[in-house]
Amino acid sequence: xxxxxxxxxxxxxxxxxxxxxxxxxxxxxxxxxxxxxxxxxxxxxxxxxxxxxxxxxxxxxxxxxxxxxxxxxxxxxxxxxxxxxxxxxxxxxxxxxxxx
Amino acid sequence: xxxxxxxxxxxxxxxxxxxxxxxxxxxxxxxxxxxxxxxxxxxxxxxxxxxxxxxxxxxxxxxxxxxxxxxxxxxxxxxxxxxxxxxxxxxxxxxxxxxx
DNA sequence: TGACTATATTTTGATATAATAATAACCTAA
DNA sequence: TTAGGTTATTATTATATCAAAATATAGTCA
Numbered sequence: 001x002x003x004x005x006x007x008x009x010x011x012x013x014x015x016x017x018x019x020x021x022x023x024x025x026x027x028x029x030x031x032x033x034x035x036x037x038x039x040x041x042x043x044x045x046x047x048x049x050x051x052x053x054x055x056x057x058x059x060x061x062x063x064x065x066x067x068x069x070x071x072x073x074x075x076x077x078x079x080x081x082x083x084x085x086x087x088x089x090x091x092x093x094x095x096x097x098x099x100x
Numbered sequence: 101x102x103x104x105x106x107x108x109x110x111x112x113x114x115x116x117x118x119x120x121x122x123x124x125x126x127x128x129x130x131x132x133x134x135x136x137x138x139x140x141x142x143x144x145x146x147x148x149x150x151x152x153x154x155x156x157x158x159x160x161x162x163x164x165x166x167x168x169x170x171x172x173x174x175x176x177x178x179x180x181x182x183x184x185x186x187x188x189x190x191x192x193x194x195x196x197x198x199x200x
Numbered sequence: 201t202g203a204c205t206a207t208a209t210t211t212t213g214a215t216a217t218a219a220t221a222a223t224a225a226c227c228t229a230a
Numbered sequence: 231t232t233a234g235g236t237t238a239t240t241a242t243t244a245t246a247t248c249a250a251a252a253t254a255t256a257g258t259c260a
Contacts, residue, residue: 008121019116
């Protein structure tokens, strides 16, 4: 695969991370700060395995990172492009998320 | 479906448009100006039905629009978010596309 | 009208993704 | 070490997406 094709592959994989409403929700939540899986599950009212699966997709793409904190595992936004994308296109659409 | 969920659905569908390398290529080409299907097919070296299928996906999401010009059908970027996204995240990655 | 060019749609089979349930792994604290 | 809480993985099934081929549609021009 040529260098150019690799770039397009990587970019399309990046966007694929945002192409599922649940993953969008997760990313939006993490934009407010690191969160443990348990909190995410409660906030989003979803089953633990489902959250965990979507987190593993985001992790494999390098979109998020995680660290253990005691008995919890904390996820955070890792890819700097996420913040840019969030500010440019996502933030303005999700008025319900606005923090004063 | 709640209003919020609809917004997330729409956003994720938008990003899904960018989650395939061929569609990225098409979008990048259209960012340089409207193109007919034939030109796209030649530029990207792909079969006509394949181009046409991806174009129809982009059309259904409102990402691109098209108009007939004589015997050709011309596609163009329609969704204003595309330009923002292109300038923010795509342009800088695709050095091979640079126009002097 | 008929032939030709350009584009779209449909169908099929292969592959990827998704949701759910079940289970495993890992930490902490008693 | 055992129990309980937290997270990850696996397996299964359903669904969606993809590529390729075949076919259909629509416009143009002789």
